[in-house]
Amino acid sequence: MKEVLDYLNACGTFYLATTEGDQPRVRPFGAVSEFEGKLYIATNNKKNVFDQMKKNPKVEISAMNKGTWIRLEAEAIQDDRREAREAMMEANKASLSKMYSVDDGIFEVLYLKNATATICSFTGEPKVIKF
Template sequence: MNGTKTIIEYLTSVPAWYLATCDGDQPHVRPFSFAAEQDGHIWFCTATTKDVYRELQANPKFELSAWKPGNGWVVLRGCANLTDRASADVRRAGFDHMIGLGECYDGPDDETLTFFTVDEPEAWICDIDGSWNPVDMQRACDRA
């Protein structure tokens, strides 16, 4: 399994995971729960009206982490690429997911609903024993 699929499988197997950004020198962490694959890249969904989007515009570096009981946790870091090139299928899946969370949008093409991917991704599967096992993300991105 390639690195992108490994990370997506991990993120979509838990109810929520946490994405961290910075606003100046203040870190901000919030729950996320949508991740999808398109063209070998991981896509995330948010809204242009949210603080997280504004923070990623100002400083695209982010890190996320998710814990899966019995499997340790995952760490993914990189730079947000806010150029929204999500396919119709990813947009529909993201829209349906966000509506399921209670958010309101006019449809998958609502101009406030936006999708972003990660440039220069680095990822690890970590365990309580202190091991950080790298996930080969570059190879998956190079093929896309």
């Protein structure tokens, strides 16, 4: 899981795909952290993406870095504990503190469950990481 976290942090921006009915929806994300051995993402509970993940927790993340790319399949599970929000805020203070506070009522964190990450390149074999 640490390799996936490091990869996503190195990318800076990664793209999260959800579904809305039968339509895929993709948008850029940038906040990721580790808490209690799980990989977390963050969003705002007023956004459509949050509603989409609540209705169908299956998500995919994709990003590119230095001639490689990652595809990460998982289930996004809401964690409403303050400690989880604090960990995310601490790991992403520069970007998240401009938009959220830990107790603002809109800041949400979700961990990735049953995750499979595949890191690929044009020159090597894919590397699969499950967590």
